[in-house]
Amino acid sequence: MSRVFFISSNTATDPYPVYPLGMAVVSGALAQAGHEVRQYDWLVAGNDLTPMFAQLQGFAPDLVAISIRNIDNVDSLSGEDAWYLRNIKELVAALRTQMQVPIAVGGPALTIMPEAIAAYLEVDHAVVGEGERSMPALVEALAAGKTMPCVIQRREPLGGDDFASPLFEPSLVRYYIENSGMLNLQTKRGCAYRCSYCSYPHLEGKSFRVRNPRLVVDELERLQHEHGVERVFFTDSVFNDPQGHYLELCEEMIRREVDVQWAAFFRPQGMGRAELALMKRAGLYALELGTDAGADKTLAGINKNLTYADIFAVNQACLDEHLPAAHYVMFGGPDEDEGTVREALGNMEKLGASVVFAFSGIRIHPGAPLHQRAIDDAIVDAETSLLKPVYYFSPSVDHHWMEAELTRSFAGHKTRIFPPAEGLKRVAVMNGFGFRGLLWDKLVRFPKV
Numbered sequence: 267m268s269r270v271f272f273i274s275s276n277t278a279t280d281p282y283p284v285y286p287l288g289m290a291v292v293s294g295a296l297a298q299a300g301h302e303v304r305q306y307d308w309l310v311a312g313n314d315l316t317p318m319f320a321q322l323q324g325f326a327p328d329l330v331a332i333s334i335r336n337i338d339n340v341d342s343l344s345g346e347d348a349w350y351l352r353n354i355k356e357l358v359a360a361l362r363t364q365m366q367v368p369i370a371v372g373g374p375a376l377t378i379m380p381e382a383i384a385a386y387l388e389v390d391h392a393v394v395g396e397g398e399r400s401m402p403a404l405v406e407a408l409a410a411g412k413t414m415p416c417v418i419q420r421r422e423p424l425g426g427d428d429f430a431s432p433l434f435e436p437s438l439v440r441y442y443i444e445n446s447g448m449l450n451l452q453t454k455r456g457c458a459y460r461c462s463y464c465s466y467p468h469l470e471g472k473s474f475r476v477r478n479p480r481l482v483v484d485e486l487e488r489l490q491h492e493h494g495v496e497r498v499f500f501t502d503s504v505f506n507d508p509q510g511h512y513l514e515l516c517e518e519m520i521r522r523e524v525d526v527q528w529a530a531f532f533r534p535q536g537m538g539r540a541e542l543a544l545m546k547r548a549g550l551y552a553l554e555l556g557t558d559a560g561a562d563k564t565l566a567g568i569n570k571n572l573t574y575a576d577i578f579a580v581n582q583a584c585l586d587e588h589l590p591a592a593h594y595v596m597f598g599g600p601d602e603d604e605g606t607v608r609e610a611l612g613n614m615e616k617l618g619a620s621v622v623f624a625f626s627g628i629r630i631h632p633g634a635p636l637h638q639r640a641i642d643d644a645i646v647d648a649e650t651s652l653l654k655p656v657y658y659f660s661p662s663v664d665h666h667w668m669e670a671e672l673t674r675s676f677a678g679h680k681t682r683i684f685p686p687a688e689g690l691k692r693v694a695v696m697n698g699f700g701f702r703g704l705l706w707d708k709l710v711r712f713p714k715v
């Protein structure tokens with residue numbers, strides 16, 4: 267049995283504080299394997315490291331594990347303070363002054379660029395991909411005195427039913443319920459689509475791995491009964507998989523009368539009123555839609571494999587079912603030009619009462635096909651470091667003009683948000699009035715019939 271001190275390094279609070287689910291899941295796997303785990307959340311504990319050092323002394327771990335969720339905030343209009351790795355490097359250096367045990371890192375940010383992040387942070391081990399098997403294996407190898415490499419490559423993907431059950435820490439649960447009104451849970455991993463900018467298939471695998479609905483509902487009941495959770499966000503890359511497993515999960519929620527409200531990410535395609543009505547009965551209260559581009563040409567430019575006919579149909583079904591929906595749309599991607607920007611602004615108007623969050627430029631993640639397109643378009647070369655965010659901006663449009671057009675077109679519309687910081691201001695106002703949750707859903711006013 268080893269002792270692992272687990273730190274969630276994520277201190278981002280926008281759009282709201284997010285429960286450190288990755289740390290909880292890997293802690294669950296470590297506990298299951300018989301190890302003793304102490305979970306520490308840097309956001310909850312605050313910037314002063316003294317209490318952490320005190321806990322470290324008392325706990326005397328064999329290993330420190332750090333979960334790294336975000337590298338940056340993928341928003342081209344924000345500044346250096348939205349690059350999170352510098353603080354984590356300082357955290358690692360501070361830990362080194364306190365103890366000599368190995369430091370291992372993992373998490374989605376780490377998996378996007380493991381070698382570069384491991385070298386920058388100067389950690390002993392960087393574990394790529396799912397942590398459930400790799401982390402207990404690392405702990406056990408180190409305890410047996412084996413020498414392990416710095417970057418530990420991923421293992422065979424787990425089957426859906428082998429995802430570990432998260433070890434929810436009651437004091438952290440209380441913090442997140444108070445500050446964001448929700449917890450989170452994963453019902454599947456991976457994505458079978460190939461949108462060119464997206465890191466998710468690289469992070470979680472290129473096909474959907476679905477968790478048995480019975481196990482997900484067990485987890486929801488546990489959250490509800492043991493922790494008083496009323497709302498969750500399902501963190502799946504895409505909730506509405508084309509095979510329809512999501513509908514089976516909803517049926518199980520209805521059958522077992524789970525009284526938890528939930529929201530998730532959806533692909534705006536192939537969902538009509540019947541599917542939405544079923545999900546609503548199962549507790550769905552809002553949808554975040556990966557609309558991603560503003561016109562058919564730019565959707566094709568990122569290999570989205572859907573059209574505005576699909577998007578309008580899903581949007582209308584949401585309005586008809588009185589379900590708040592938010593479209594996330596990135597402007598300035600491949601093949602954007604003045605014509606597509608104008609077309610896109612027209613398309614945004616047609617989304618009616620739904621919310622639109624617009625972004626300018628697309629964060630280039632290594633390994634995603636957009637990276638090659640950016641090289642071909644001479645935006646970066648193959649050697650350019652992507653550790654600090656670099657954005658793809660279509661060479662066929664002046665992005666300052668595009669941003670000015672977006673600002674002008676959205677001005678005065680409560681549910682049209684650009685720049686992204688504008689959305690945060692609106693959320694901050696509602697937070698001030700004591701509201702918690704997604705908050706954008708409160709902006710939606712459904713048209714009277």
Ligand code: B12
Nearest residue numbers: 278288333336337338339372373374393396397450499501
């Ligand atoms: C769901 C999600 C959201 C939701 C979260 C809702 C909620 N209430 O939880 C919302 C929409 C709010 C959101 C917001 C943001 N997100 Co987000 N989000 C995701 C998503 C899809 C899933 C994350 C998740 O919870 N997974 C489930 C858990 C169980 O998996 P996991 O954390 O990956 O952990 C596993 C492994 O990584 C590993 N592991 C984790 N920790 C550790 C530690 C060790 C030591 C080891 C060995 C292993 C290990 O094992 C775990 C189990 O297998 C990821 C993309 C993805 N598919 O991963 C992006 C992602 C993490 N988000 C990202 C970003 C940028 C953001 C925002 C900054 C965007 C913005 N401008 O608002 C904010 C930040 C919010 C915050 N406060 O931190 C980026 C980060 C990349 C980057 N460049 O930094 C990602 C990777 C998406 C992307 N664009 O590529 N997000």
Ligand code: SF4
Nearest residue numbers: 457459461464466503
């Ligand atoms: S953008 Fe969504 S649908 Fe496309 S690959 Fe990424 S997760 Fe899958």
